[in-house]
Amino acid sequence: MVSTYLSYDLVNRDLQASLKRVAKQSDVSREAAYYKENISKVTSVDDLLGDYRLYSYAMKAFGLEDMTYAKAFMRKVLESDLSDDNSFANKLTDHRYRDFATAFNFSSEEKAAQSSTQVDAMVGLYTSTMVSQGNAVTTETNYFNAMMGEIGSVDDLLNNDRLRSYLFTSYGVSDSYYSRSFLRGVLSSDTGDSASYINQTLGPERDALNAQVADAQTRLAAATTTAEKTKINTEISGYESKLSGLQTYYDMADAFNFKADGTTPAGGAQTAVQKETINDLYLSRQTRVSTATAINEADYFKEKMASVDNVSDIIADRRLYNFIKTSYGLSGINVVSSTIEQILTSDLNDPNSYANRFGKSNPAYLQLAKDFGFKTDGTVTAGAAQTATQQAATVNRYYSTYNDVQDTADEKAAALYKAAISGITSVDEFMGKSDVLDFALKAVGLDPDKVSKFTVRQALMSNLNDPDSYIYKLKDDRYLTLAKAFNFNTKGDVTVPLTAQAQGTITSVAAEYTIKMTRFLADDKKTAAKTAASAEVKYYSTQMQTIQTASDFIKDDRLVNVLLTSYDVDPKSVTKDFLKQVFASDLNDPKSFVNKQTNSVWAEILGTFNFDSSGKLTAARETGAQSTGKILETQNKYTRQTLEQEQGESNAGVRLALYFERLSHSITSAYDILGDTALLEFFRVSYQLPDSFSNLDVDKQAALVKKYMNLEDLKDPEKVSKMVDKFTVMYDVQNSDASSSALSILTGSGSDGGISADLLYSLSQSR
Known part of the structure; x- marks a missing residue:
């Protein structure tokens, strides 16, 4: 009879070859093919339990074959919330149930228009987009001012998209509907010359409208009834509206000095005053206050204050009035023009003055009065309303507060968005909530007033994995960013968020990492290690929701460390170049890098990620109840179980040896060994303990396990191998006549190859 040692060695010497041999067996390959083909159709626990071939295959893979009958029990396992330490699966002492639950995504995947991470990302994008838009206003203003000193003709202006856009925005002209020849003629006109293009083209219409207004006003004066x-009045408003439109072109013509032939005169296309006029118009058209706007308003304030000689000058000038209100934070509804006037004319030496009376409860009132030098009658010497120091203080206050109201509005909008998005279950609901829709559109840089709702709807319902879908025909990255930010399917319903890994996998990785990092530690060290592990697990769980590419993952050492440790791979033994080749592999190509690896763990790891071979996030990897990696892991476990069963049919010792070798990495304490019949038998035989060993108090049993077996050695594959070798010898000593041949392999053969009782005892006690 072949010894247990030799039989085990024949299998384990090239374990991968042994597994491949078993995998090719017709019954094994047939069941594996069925599982792979049908598990992707499973979307619920009922689906799995209802297909006996799938269910029993998975149960055998995880060593739970003898529990296949207990469907009600297994349902509770599969429906457990693995992120909850008190959930059913987590409270079971047998880790196989937790491992089985982590292989599926039944309890962890929730459908939502946006995950919490996506919501936070959308709010962050909104903030950055608003900042970018403000910066763009400054950039475009600086660009316009610089370029206008360089252009040689009106054609240079109209041919430059940025300059033309700046001009059109300033005067409210549509960039989509305009006549180039007409606009060229207008900008080359002298409005004071009756023979100029603008007067020849628009003059007659303007004169006719003015005549119509005069006639209407005459009729209005003679009217006697309210209806009349x-x-x-409605008629007059129509005429005035048309006149205003014509005036826009006259204002544009007055903003430039081009010659009648369109060329730039020696003095330049614009004077400083003309340039400032357009800058003011452009900035006034912006919906948000930008840095450029703030600087422009501050310059205006300083310029105008040089000639102010009465408080009424400030009250009458909307820009000065708003500048002061903003600087001192006086935006409340109770603050009106008379309030500002009374503050500025307060005598600070008079305790009963307005500023002194209300300054205690409103410190800004008192500060405003101190920063200006108006007399109680509101007068002041022109230019003396503020000292240089006072003016600098007012301007600095403005720079500190000019966007406070805007920021508050943004915070409110973000809060409303977060509250509303959680209840949205379809594209229709999303499109029907204007505040939510507008927030999202602004976040990606789309103007809610200019986009088509049809376009937005179709973009959100596009299949991002289909290069021919609607979203890609738009050729606009803003719509693509919008679509990726939400979890709508092609029918407009919400789906599970697409992340680098499924939530079930993330939870599984986190749990395994914690186990590995706290394994065999004493209570005091274990507490500290668990705290440290919790921090890494939290980081992993959070960051994996934001990872968009394989490259993003690989370059984050903390993420890689958690993942590899959870899979029993030493992170220090793996290079980034190796990981890049793994993630660039095609799992469906048997010749790809990952499929050529001796250790199948790399294919299992790759299969848990929703990346394509180019490293981009894709829903194509999603396979329902299990990720591709978990399917591979289940198939590999099934093959390993089959191998062990087949070996056990001819030699139970070999099966025990293979079982221990496989489970050794998951043993965390002596009680894991005592709670597993097969592991306990491995231990008992290895140290030649009697059957009555199991009758001892369990704590005494645990103490003996720790005495004979150094559990720390289970972390070292070489030491585990020696444990298995020892077991195979001791098994034959106890169970068969093959002991002599097994021992001769270990000690050598010959006429003097006898084994003494002392040597056998030493072998049984050795570690």
Whole structure:
């Protein structure tokens, strides 16, 4: 009879070859093919339990074959929340149930329009987009001012998209509908010359409208009934609206000094005053206050204050008035023009003055009065309303507060968005909530007033994995960013968020990492290690929700460390170049890098990620109840179980040896050995303990396990191998006549190859 040692060695010497041999067996390959083909159709626990071939295959893979009958029990396992330490699966002492639950995504994947990470990302994008838009205003203003000193003709202006856009925005002209020849003629006109293009083209219409206004006003004066007056006023408003439109072009013409032939005169296309006029118009058109706007308003304030000689000058000038209110934070509804006037004319030496009376409860009132030098009658010497120090203080206050109201509004909008998005279950609901829709559109840089709702709807319902889908025909990255930020399917319903790994896998990795980092530690060290592990697990769980590419993952050492440690791979033994080749592999190609690796763990790891071979996030890897990696892991476990069963049919010792070798990495304490019949038998035989060993108090049993077996050695594959070798010899000593041949392999053969009782005892006690 072949010894246990030799039989085990024949299998384990090239374990991968042994596993491949078993995998090719017709019954094994047939069941594996069925599992792979049908597990992707499973979307619920009922689906799995209802297909006996799938269910029993998975149960055998995880060593739970004898529990296949207990469907009600296994349902509770599969429906457990693995992120909850008190959930059913986590409270079971047998880790196989938790491992089985982590192989599936039944309890962890929740459908949502956006995950919490996606919501936070959207809010962050909104903030950055608003900042970028403000910076763009400054950039475009600086660009316009610089380029206008360089252009040689009106054609240079109209041919430059940025300059033309700046001009059109300033005057409210549509960039989509305009006549180039008409606009060229207008900008080359002298409005004071009756023979100029603008007067020849628009003059007659303007004169006719003015005549119509005069006639209407005459009729209005003679009207006697309210209805008649209302009708005429409406008529006048129509004429004035048209006149305003014509005036826009006259204002544009006055903003430039181009010659009649369109060329730039020696003095330049614009004076400083003309340039400032357009800058003011452009900035006033912006919906948000940018840095450029703030600087422009501060310059205006300093320029105008040089000639102010009465408080009424400030009250009458909307820009000065708003500048002061903003600087001192006086935006409340109770602050009106008379409030500002009374503050500025307060006598600070008079305790009963307005500023002194209300300054205690409103410190800004008192500060405003101190920063200006108006007399109680509101007068002041022109230019003396503020000292240089006072003016600098007012301007600095403005720079500190000019966007406070805006920031508050943004915070409110973000809060409303977060509250509303959680309840949205379809594209229709999303499109129907204007505040939520507008926030999202602004976040990606789309103007809610200019986009088509049809376009937005179709973009959100596009299949991002189909290069021919609607989203890619738009050729606009803003719509693609929008679509990727939400979890709508092609029917417009919410789905599970697409992340680098499924939530179930993330939870599984986190749990395994914690186990590995706290393994065999004493209570005091274990507490500290668990705290440190918790920090890494939290980081992993959070960051994996944001990872978009394989490259992002590989370059984050903390993420890589957690993942590899959870899979029993030493992170120090793996290079980034190796990981890049793994993630660039095609799992469906048997010749790809990952499939050529001796250790199948790399294919299992790759299969847990939703990346394509180019490293980009893709829903194509999603396979329902299990990720590709978990399917591979289940198939590999099934093959290993089959191998062990087949070996056990001819030699139970070999099966025990293979079982221990496989489970050694998951043993965390002596009680794991005592709670597993096969592991306990391995230990008992290895140290030649009697059957009555199991009758001892369990704590005494645990103490003996720790005495004979150094559990720390289970972390070292070489030491585990020696444990298995020892077991195979001791098994034959106890169970068969093959002991002599097994021992001769270990000690050598010959006429003097006898084994003494002392040597056998030493072998049984050795570690």
